[in-house]
Amino acid sequence: MSQQLQNDLILRAARGEKIERYPVWLMRQAGRILPEYRAVRASLSGFKELVETPKYAAEVTIQPVDLLGVDAAIIFSDILVVPEAMGLEYQMLEQKGPWFEKTIKSESDLKLIEDQFDVEDRLGYVLEAIKLTNKELNNRVPLIGFAGAPWTIFCYMVEGKGSKTFSESRKMLYTNPSLSHALLDKITTVTINYLKAQIKAGAHMLQLFDSWAGILGTQQYEEFSMPYIRKIANAIDQEVPLTIFSKGALTSLESIASTNCNTVGLDWNMDISTFRESIGESRTIQGNLDPCALYSSHDDVHRLTTNLLDSFKSQRHIVNLGHGVYPDVDPEKVKTFIQTVKDYQIKEAKF
Amino acid sequence: MSQQLQNDLILRAARGEKIERYPVWLMRQAGRILPEYRAVRASLSGFKELVETPKYAAEVTIQPVDLLGVDAAIIFSDILVVPEAMGLEYQMLEQKGPWFEKTIKSESDLKLIEDQFDVEDRLGYVLEAIKLTNKELNNRVPLIGFAGAPWTIFCYMVEGKGSKTFSESRKMLYTNPSLSHALLDKITTVTINYLKAQIKAGAHMLQLFDSWAGILGTQQYEEFSMPYIRKIANAIDQEVPLTIFSKGALTSLESIASTNCNTVGLDWNMDISTFRESIGESRTIQGNLDPCALYSSHDDVHRLTTNLLDSFKSQRHIVNLGHGVYPDVDPEKVKTFIQTVKDYQIKEAKF
Numbered sequence: 001m002s003q004q005l006q007n008d009l010i011l012r013a014a015r016g017e018k019i020e021r022y023p024v025w026l027m028r029q030a031g032r033i034l035p036e037y038r039a040v041r042a043s044l045s046g047f048k049e050l051v052e053t054p055k056y057a058a059e060v061t062i063q064p065v066d067l068l069g070v071d072a073a074i075i076f077s078d079i080l081v082v083p084e085a086m087g088l089e090y091q092m093l094e095q096k097g098p099w100f101e102k103t104i105k106s107e108s109d110l111k112l113i114e115d116q117f118d119v120e121d122r123l124g125y126v127l128e129a130i131k132l133t134n135k136e137l138n139n140r141v142p143l144i145g146f147a148g149a150p151w152t153i154f155c156y157m158v159e160g161k162g163s164k165t166f167s168e169s170r171k172m173l174y175t176n177p178s179l180s181h182a183l184l185d186k187i188t189t190v191t192i193n194y195l196k197a198q199i200k201a202g203a204h205m206l207q208l209f210d211s212w213a214g215i216l217g218t219q220q221y222e223e224f225s226m227p228y229i230r231k232i233a234n235a236i237d238q239e240v241p242l243t244i245f246s247k248g249a250l251t252s253l254e255s256i257a258s259t260n261c262n263t264v265g266l267d268w269n270m271d272i273s274t275f276r277e278s279i280g281e282s283r284t285i286q287g288n289l290d291p292c293a294l295y296s297s298h299d300d301v302h303r304l305t306t307n308l309l310d311s312f313k314s315q316r317h318i319v320n321l322g323h324g325v326y327p328d329v330d331p332e333k334v335k336t337f338i339q340t341v342k343d344y345q346i347k348e349a350k351f
Numbered sequence: 352m353s354q355q356l357q358n359d360l361i362l363r364a365a366r367g368e369k370i371e372r373y374p375v376w377l378m379r380q381a382g383r384i385l386p387e388y389r390a391v392r393a394s395l396s397g398f399k400e401l402v403e404t405p406k407y408a409a410e411v412t413i414q415p416v417d418l419l420g421v422d423a424a425i426i427f428s429d430i431l432v433v434p435e436a437m438g439l440e441y442q443m444l445e446q447k448g449p450w451f452e453k454t455i456k457s458e459s460d461l462k463l464i465e466d467q468f469d470v471e472d473r474l475g476y477v478l479e480a481i482k483l484t485n486k487e488l489n490n491r492v493p494l495i496g497f498a499g500a501p502w503t504i505f506c507y508m509v510e511g512k513g514s515k516t517f518s519e520s521r522k523m524l525y526t527n528p529s530l531s532h533a534l535l536d537k538i539t540t541v542t543i544n545y546l547k548a549q550i551k552a553g554a555h556m557l558q559l560f561d562s563w564a565g566i567l568g569t570q571q572y573e574e575f576s577m578p579y580i581r582k583i584a585n586a587i588d589q590e591v592p593l594t595i596f597s598k599g600a601l602t603s604l605e606s607i608a609s610t611n612c613n614t615v616g617l618d619w620n621m622d623i624s625t626f627r628e629s630i631g632e633s634r635t636i637q638g639n640l641d642p643c644a645l646y647s648s649h650d651d652v653h654r655l656t657t658n659l660l661d662s663f664k665s666q667r668h669i670v671n672l673g674h675g676v677y678p679d680v681d682p683e684k685v686k687t688f689i690q691t692v693k694d695y696q697i698k699e700a701k702f
Contacts, residue, residue, distance in 0.1 A: 164515070167643055167677050174647035214565075214599075217620050217641055217673075248565075250601050251622065269568050271602065290568055292518055296525035322568075326518050 007141045010072045011204060013318050014241035014262040014284050022309065022317050023071035024341040025144075026334065027245075028324030029064040030076040033331050036063050047092040051078055057129035058136055065141055068331065069338055072142050072205065075133060075198075077126050079148030079209060082190055083157050085122040087113040090156075103160035105172075107179055113157075115186035119193045127201040134202040145203030147195055149210035149246065150187040150232075151225035157183065166215050173224055180224060188228045192235040199240050207243040207265070208232060214248015221252050226259075233260040243286055247323065257283045268322025276313055288322035294333045295326075301333050305340040315346060358492045361423045362555060364669050365592035365613040365635050373660065373668050374422035375692040376495075377685065378596075379675030380415040381427040384682050387414050398443040402429055408480035409487055416492055419682065420689055423493050423556065424484060426549075428477050430499030430560060434508050436473040437541055438464040441507075454511040456523075458530055464508075466537035470544045477545075478552040485553040496554030498546055500561035500597065501538040501583075502576035508534065517566050524575055531575060539579045543586040550591050558594040558616070559583060565599015572603050577610075584611040594637055598674065608634045619673025627664055639673035645684045646677075652684050656691040666697060 005011070010023035031037045037060050041050060050056050061076045080090045080098055091099045102112055120127060133143055148156075158169040172180050195206055210225060229244060236242050237260060244256050245265030257264050257279045264279075266272060266287035275285060293304045309319070319341045325334065356362070361374035382388045388411050392401060401407050412427045431441045431449055442450050453463055471478060485494055499507075509520040523531050546557055561576060580595060587593050588611060595607050596616030608615050608630045615630075617623060617638035626636060644655045660670070670692045676685065 162515075164513075165674075165677070167646075167679075170641070170643040171646040174643055174651065214620070218622065220641075248599075251620070269565070269602070271569060290521070290571075292521040292525055295518075295522040300525065323516075326516070328518075 005139050005142055005204070007071055010318055011142055011241055013316065014205060014243070016262075016281065016284060016316050019315055019346070021344065021346060022312070022315075022319050022341055024319040024338050025070040025072045025074065026064070026068075026321055026325045026337075027074075029068065029070055029334075030061050030074060032327040033325055033329050033334065034063055034067060035331075036060075036067060047078075050076070051081065052125045054125055054128040054132050057125075058132040061129070061133045061143075062136055065137065068334055069342070070141070072144050073133060073137060074144040074146065074207070075126065075130055075203070077129070077146070079146070079153065079211075080156060081123055081126060082147060082153055082187065082194060083113075085117070085119065085194075086115065086157075086186070086190055088157055097162045098156065100156065100160040104157045104183055105168075106176075107182075110179075110182065110186075113186065115189045117190075119190065119197045123194055123197065127197055130198060130201040130203055142204035143202060144205045144207055145195065145198035145201075146207045146209060147191045147198075149208045149213070149225060149244075150184045150191060150228035151216070151221075152210050152212045153187045153191070154180070154184055154224075155212045157187070166212055169212075170215065170220075173220060184224060184228050188231055192232055195232065195236060196239075199236075203240060205241045205243070206236060207245060210244070210246035210249065213246035213252070214250075216249075218251040221249060222255060225249075226252065226255055229256070230259045236260070238262070243318075245286070254278055263318060265320070266322060270322070272308075272311055273313070281314055281316055284316040284318060286318040286320050288320070289337065291321045291323050291326050291329070294321075294329045294337060296333075298333065298336045301336045302340050305337050306344065309341065309344045356490050356493055356555070358422055361669055362493055362592055364667065365556060365594070367613075367632065367635060367667050370666055370697070372695065372697060373663070373666075373670050373692055375670040375689050376421040376423045376425065377415070377419075377672055377676045377688075378425075380419065380421055380685075381412050381425060383678040384676055384680050384685065385414055385418060386682075387418060398429075401427070402432065403476045405476055405479035405483050408476075409483040412480070412484045412494075413487055416488065419685055420693070421492070423495050424488060425495040425497065425558070426477065426481055426484060426554070428480070428497070430497070430504065430562075431507060432474055432477060433498060433504055433538065433541055433545060434464075436468070436470065436545075437466065437508075437537070439508055448513045449507065451507065451511040455508050455534055456519075457527075458533075461530075461533065461537075464537065466540045468541075470541065470548045474545055474548065478548055481549060481552040481554055493555035494553060495556045495558055496546065496549035496552075497558040497560060498542045498549075500559045500564070500576060500595075501535045501542060501579035502564065502567070502572075503560065503562045504538045504542070505531070505535055505575075506563045508538070517563055520563075521566065521571075524571060535575065535579050539582055543583055546583065546587060547590075550587075554591060556592045556594070557587060558596060561595070561597035561600065564597035564603070565601075567600075569602040572597075572600060573606060576600075577603065577606055580607070581610045587611070589613070594669075596637070605629055614669060616671070617673060621673070623659075623662055624664070632665055632667055635667040635669060637669040637671050639671070640688065642672045642674050642677050642680070645672075645680045645688060647684075649684065649687045652687045653691050656688050657695065660692065660695045
């Protein structure tokens with residue numbers, strides 16, 4: 001599908017093919033830490049204008065490729081574009097985060113949302129940004145598309161904002177499991193259509209973010225998140241490589257690895273060696289340097305990154321942080337992280 | 352030490368002695384959910400007046416014993432009284448949570464705090480509340496004292512407020528490990544003195560809360576939290592039973608169980624059976640019903656609680672939620688939870 005990419009390292013790593021060195025990128029690399037990003041952001045009315053204007057979204061998507069030298073771009077967007085397209089408009093409040101005026105609390109609220117609509121119409125601005133990014137990237141590196149996993153999107157649609165415990169969302173799982181499943185199902189339908197449209201627009205790879213996985217116990221995660229992740233993975237069916245990153249879902253990692261995905265993302269609390277032992281070479285592992293490690297000295301960033309790379313037992317790895325890069329990290333430290341990965345020689349024994 | 356307690360079930364369960372039925376209490380049972388608590392709270396200037404006035408603190412400590420029938424009282428207080436006694440005054444902001452004007456960011460900030468002082472003087476109001484509570488409880492149930500674990504207190508002293516990532520605190524572990532250890536050591540000194548004073552004042556049992564355990568990877572938790580927890584457990588040395596509740600520290604549970612404690616608290620994401628298998632009968636397990644389970648119907652609360660009890664393989668259990676009870680839970684549901692535990696017959700095979 002993709003025209004001759006100059007650097008397809010991350011795609012080969014995801015598929016378990018031979019690589020010359022480990023590929024590296026950072027979650028949240030587009031935005032936050034780069035002065036060049038903040039300059040674009042400051043020239044606009046707000047976060048949403050940036051997300052919704054393909055020209056600007058493409059510009060900040062490409063910045064980390066030019067400035068940091070990562071092996072992949074990830075489209076600048078937000079997981080909340082999906083609930084918005086379904087009918088719940090969100091605002092991004094400064095210092096506070098996302099806020100939805102309307103939320104789903106009961107069956108009757110389902111009339112507020114739709115799952116049968118043309119994603120190319122309502123989410124056309126993301127698809128346009130993908131096309132524009134690819135055009136400007138000119139096949140230098142692959143472009144990653146993404147969406148939130150249904151459980152995480154459900155949390156925002158029920159809660160209407162961020163929360164430490166998401167207790168309203170978890171309450172619904174107990175008080176109204178059938179409504180919960182109905183809502184999760186609708187989110188899943190839209191997410192599949194959206195991801196397929198991203199592939200069609202030119203995404204070379206996809207990542208599903210289950211940011212609030214960690215607030216569910218194993219059984220509830222198995223009941224209310226996994227079936228929908230599985231359905232999405234089956235719908236994508238390896239058309240492009242798929243990564244699943246379920247933050248905090250330590251006890252569900254094997255379940256995640258058993259889906260039709262290529263790569264499992266680990267957060268910085270998860271142990272790569274233990275997970276590798278349990279899944280063997282069946283999947284690629286992405287992660288998982290502690291984002292706080294980038295606060296340390298250049299020497300320490302180099303040392304901690306090398307320790308991480310030394311812990312890999314095979315080539316099936318994509319290097320990343322264990323969470324999005326923190327906003328106040330020095331971009332120079334990010335460069336040290338990336339350069340350390342690029343300079344690292346994979347031992348022959350790992351093939 | 353304790354005079355004839357009418358109900359010492361929880362102390363026997365903690366020590367692994369024979370019990371007639373499983374003891375039950377709830378984290379955050381004193382406060383929040385009871386209208387009787389809110390009435391006391393509304394009559395005062397704020398949260399801190401309640402914490403600092405022994406008469407009121409004792410009153411709300413006893414309410415759940417009278418109104419809910421729990422098997423233990425826990426002194427109404429806050430883990431932040433320790434950093435305040437050390438020199439960092441805190442405010443409890445409505446809707447926002449704790450806030451410290453002064454924080455520890457560098458070596459020179461250590462001059463803001465003290466660790467050598469008379470806890471009976473600076474924290475006398477807590478000790479007075481313990482004495483008053485015991486007097487009014489009149490030996491009906493044991494009284495639990497508590498403190499924050501040093502790592503969690505460290506987070507507040509560095510960050511100055513709550514945070515999703517506590518990245519400032521974690522940053523210090525990387526950028527200045529020696530300052531980190533110096534601060535953790537000072538907190539530990541005060542915590543030991545404070546807990547010993549609580550025992551002297553009449554606490555029958557102690558719990559250490561490591562609320563932010565889950566944000567550290569296993570190695571960092573082992574380096575920056577466990578040595579201090581171990582030191583505290585050794586200082587208490589079974590004078591009264593000690594419970595350690597490290598929320599989210601899934602990969603450090605065995606390490607916690609290896610300290611000189613009696614009981615390990617599990618959050619609702621942790622699997623009791625797996626943990627029991629790994630530690631055998633060496634420790635009591637406390638927990639771990641999902642606090643959100645109390646949002647379900649009375650029948651479901653009964654069923655979910657019974658499922659939890661059925662999963663116990665032995666008598667070494669103290670029943671609790673896997674986190675503090677949520678503020679909007681119906682107290683009647685809490686009563687169903689408690690009554691289910693009280694009515695449950697422990698199978699002979701479990702002895």
